[in-house]
Amino acid sequence: MNISNSKALFSRAQESIPGGVNSPVRAFKSVGGTPIFMQKAKGAYLYDVDGNQYIDYIASWGPMILGHAYEPVIKAIQEYAVYSTSYGAPTELEIKMAELIKSMVPNVDLIRMVSSGTEACMSAIRVARGYTGRNKIIKFEGCYHGHADSFLVKAGSGVATFNIQAVPGVTAGVSADTLTCAYNNLAGVEELVDTHRGEIAAIIIEPVAGNMGCILPAPGFIEGLRKLCDQEGILLIFDEVMTGFRLAPGGAQEVLKVDADLVTYGKVIGAGMPVGAFGGRKEIMQVVSPLGSVYQAGTLSGNPIAMIAGYTLLTELKNNPGIYKELEEKTLYLKNGLDTALSAWGQPYVINQLGSMISIHFSEHPVTDFTTAAAANNARFATYFHAMLNRGIYLPPSAFESWFLNNALTKEDLDKTIQATEASLTNL
Numbered sequence: 001m002n003i004s005n006s007k008a009l010f011s012r013a014q015e016s017i018p019g020g021v022n023s024p025v026r027a028f029k030s031v032g033g034t035p036i037f038m039q040k041a042k043g044a045y046l047y048d049v050d051g052n053q054y055i056d057y058i059a060s061w062g063p064m065i066l067g068h069a070y071e072p073v074i075k076a077i078q079e080y081a082v083y084s085t086s087y088g089a090p091t092e093l094e095i096k097m098a099e100l101i102k103s104m105v106p107n108v109d110l111i112r113m114v115s116s117g118t119e120a121c122m123s124a125i126r127v128a129r130g131y132t133g134r135n136k137i138i139k140f141e142g143c144y145h146g147h148a149d150s151f152l153v154k155a156g157s158g159v160a161t162f163n164i165q166a167v168p169g170v171t172a173g174v175s176a177d178t179l180t181c182a183y184n185n186l187a188g189v190e191e192l193v194d195t196h197r198g199e200i201a202a203i204i205i206e207p208v209a210g211n212m213g214c215i216l217p218a219p220g221f222i223e224g225l226r227k228l229c230d231q232e233g234i235l236l237i238f239d240e241v242m243t244g245f246r247l248a249p250g251g252a253q254e255v256l257k258v259d260a261d262l263v264t265y266g267k268v269i270g271a272g273m274p275v276g277a278f279g280g281r282k283e284i285m286q287v288v289s290p291l292g293s294v295y296q297a298g299t300l301s302g303n304p305i306a307m308i309a310g311y312t313l314l315t316e317l318k319n320n321p322g323i324y325k326e327l328e329e330k331t332l333y334l335k336n337g338l339d340t341a342l343s344a345w346g347q348p349y350v351i352n353q354l355g356s357m358i359s360i361h362f363s364e365h366p367v368t369d370f371t372t373a374a375a376a377n378n379a380r381f382a383t384y385f386h387a388m389l390n391r392g393i394y395l396p397p398s399a400f401e402s403w404f405l406n407n408a409l410t411k412e413d414l415d416k417t418i419q420a421t422e423a424s425l426t427n428l
């Protein structure tokens with residue numbers, strides 16, 4: 001495959017952008033090779049600057065659930081952009097967006113729009129601290145809630161991909177307020193709560209983890225967290241940046257049938273524009289400024305172009321809930337095909353999947369937490385990644401990321417992906 005233009009752009013990028021990329025996981029650092037520079041995308045396909053076409057399993061790390069350049073979204077952006085790209089004053093669009101989200105997520109009374117998932121999670125823990133008057137939070141090893149200081153402790157995604165143990169610049173004081181536990185270890189959380197009784201403001205979790213590959217909550221785990229939080233006056237925060245509007249109109253809360261106290265969004269909510277949000281019950285969210293004194297703000301929060309993009313996509317998802325069934329059927333078709341190919345190959349592997357989130361770990365044991373994800377043969381994943389890329393299949397460049405399916409994928413695309421896997425395995 002000719003990627004000479006990507007190579008030239010990557011060398012040029014490194015002269016003016018740290019590591020040549022504006023977000024570390026794009027750099028291919030753990031899988032090796034040159035990041036592919038994109039020119040355009042349509043539906044399920046990415047096209048690079050050398051004219052190569054790829055079947056996309058990243059979907060911009062989640063947002064493009066109906067495929068790239070989805071026409072109703074593009075049309076709405078074009079229509080609104082002529083009025084202004086930002087006012088710094090409220091618009092009716094923001095109310096429509098909040099009302100739409102409330103209609104899809106019944107336990108959200110108040111919702112504040114921000115510009116990224118990081119901002120949403122960072123603000124949610126500030127709200128939890130302001131509301132409870134407590135300082136500490138519990139997060140899970142391998143979960144990633146964005147790059148705010150409090151979350152960069154045993155984090156997943158790029159932090160795990162690059163094996164960063166302690167992030168310089170994050171003070172010991174901030175880290176000391178972040179307690180961590182293994183995902184799916186309810187007894188471990190109970191022990192932490194017992195040791196720090198009355199000090200914990202919130203437990204924040206990806207209800208289906210996507211930042212150490214895809215990892216499912218064990219039966220009873222999330223329900224156990226809910227019960228513990230109720231007993232101890234701790235707020236349960238679902239980071240639905242990946243799962244929100246992806247697993248169901250009501251996200252993981254709807255699928256798992258567990259209500260969080262606060263929920264955070266990103267990715268799908270903005271249809272590819274920089275959007276995040278945090279929300280919850282009125283009694284909690286009313287601490288947020290200017291209603292309360294937990295300060296949180298943003299020049300571009302509720303930006304009109306971002307709002308119309310997100311509003312248009314969420315409206316499609318709300319009005320056509322069959323999309324979720326289609327996405328799940330496609331993902332199961334892929335899972336079964338990959339399973340057949342990998343079992344014929346005869347080496348150990350694990351496929352985890354829920355809804356349209358899926359990933360492969362080259363592991364001989366079930367992958368249920370960060371320790372088991374990290375113990376997998378991730379060098380083998382890197383070889384698999386490149387073998388697939390060379391065959392026109394664009395997977396996340398790390399075993400510590402979930403794949404995201406988009407509904408523009410056809411059966412033919414899925415068959416090509418399964419065939420590419422069969423062909424790739426011979427070299428692993």
Ligand code: HOZ
Binds near residue numbers: 025061158
């Ligand atoms: N949360 C996304 C992947 N885990 C973000 C991608 C990025 O960090 O660029």
